[in-house]
Amino acid sequence: MRVQLVDIAHARSGDKGDTANVGIIALRPEWYPLLEKQLTRDRVREHFRGVITGDVERYELPNLKALNFLLHGALDGGGTLSLKTDAQGKVFSTALLRMIIDVPDAEARQLSLPAART
């Protein structure tokens, strides 16, 4: 089943220099392991291909049912140097929530995951 992150997680992002961070949080605690399994560093790097110029780092926060991603080279130089509307990386959060993941039907049923609307 296709599942869109916006239906199973919420998120907030911010900046540090030319790096944007995205903290992504499972909407239900039982959905966190799915995020941990699916949202690999490679998968997120692929998602942001053509949007960021640098590498991606991932940190796990099982205590908060959250993952933290650092997206390097995301902000056109960052801070005051950046010409971007989103110079401080405030909405990279929802850009990650656009991602659609494939979940085996049995697992999706067991976790009561909502199917992607798009």
Add this chain to the structure above:
Amino acid sequence: MTADRKKDLVRVAAGQGFWGDWLEAPRRQVEGGDIDYLMLDYLAEVTMSILQKQKERDAKMGYARDFVGAVESILPGITKRGVRVVANAGGVNPPACAEAIRAVAERAGVRKDVRVGVVTGDDLLPRLDELLASGHELRNMDTGEPLSKVRDRVMSANAYIGSVPIVEALRRGANVVITGRSTDTALTMAPIRYELGWGAEEWDKLAAGIVAGHIIECGAQCSGGNCLYDWRNIPDLANVGYPIIEARADGTFDITKHKGTGGRISVQSVTEQLVYEMGDPHSYITPDVVADFTTIQLAAAGTDRVRVHGIKGRPPTDKLKVSIAYRAGFKAVGTLVYAWPDALEKARKADEVLRARLQNLGLSFDQLLTEFVGVSATHGPLAGHAADAPEVQFRIGVRSEDRAAIERFTRELAPLVLNGPPSVTGFAGGRPKVEEIVAYWPALIDKRVVETKVEVA
């Protein structure tokens, strides 16, 4: 350092998350219920350089002037109810800020009831050459380059200082404490450790104080503001309540807000704030302690109340972070709006025409960025294929060391209204403004070379 334990519980309210935050918030926090401390965070990275510019023009300036009005609005709370205020409003001129506060108290006839504590020593600008000469290279933490590369363009240089001098000011009886570039989190942690009598090596408790500070340092961003979770149903944001920490001696604390205020404090709203601007969560480094965010435990504890426990900390490093601001050229950003039909196509054509003209003029820029607002400005290619948009904003920005090139760019946008693609509007704001860029240079310095000073009067 020792602080006498006086309390089992201390309440620290946040009244300002940045310079420019809601003017009503400080007064509402003081009048809305019982609190012990009001914490006001005014400084972002770029704020110091703005304040430095103001100080260069007038030696009595260089601090967050909003703070003077904030204090004026809560004077009865300070003098009659014993609310104490901790703020980094001093910017690059804490003594001048203190003088302005004393003048306000004087005018209100309560000068003797207001004891202003001033923390200085964070300002490294006057010592910069001495420091560089003695081998402190102040290399850029991101790029590794030595500061000598931009030394002649440096406008301000401030070390982030921790809770120790703030505690000292409180111990000496200050009821308004003004700092320059202290860390945002120290403004909350200092009164907590002072009132609860935490020692300098109680790492877990100090880390809890830092996490409390991180949660409320952005004001309402943990109490329903900018909260994605269930955002439609967050009640009464017009009347949003700013957060209050209720810290206990054992290192646990609650986040709550005054009764009758809007917004919402939930595990979700607090978690969103915890991950905001997060780096490596295992090591949230401050001058006082390194906090481990992977140990934070949150639990709902009633309406608009979240309980926090379990936090682990460890000793800090022997470095302080230094925030350096330097002049880095100029920029300008301009916009035009194109309407249906084929709005995006028209905007793209305008971009093409404009870029050709800039090239024909022989202007070169370090950076030239086009965005189509309404289509791809925030999510780029992830936004997918745009439908036939009712309108698209064409937004173009340029950056250069050459001010004349930027000036000329600002003259090239408006002509497109008559000599470019059709169905264009939205130029009433006039020519784009040329802005000097003040860029940020993060560095580290040995802790022992930074000496803070506390004065209370």
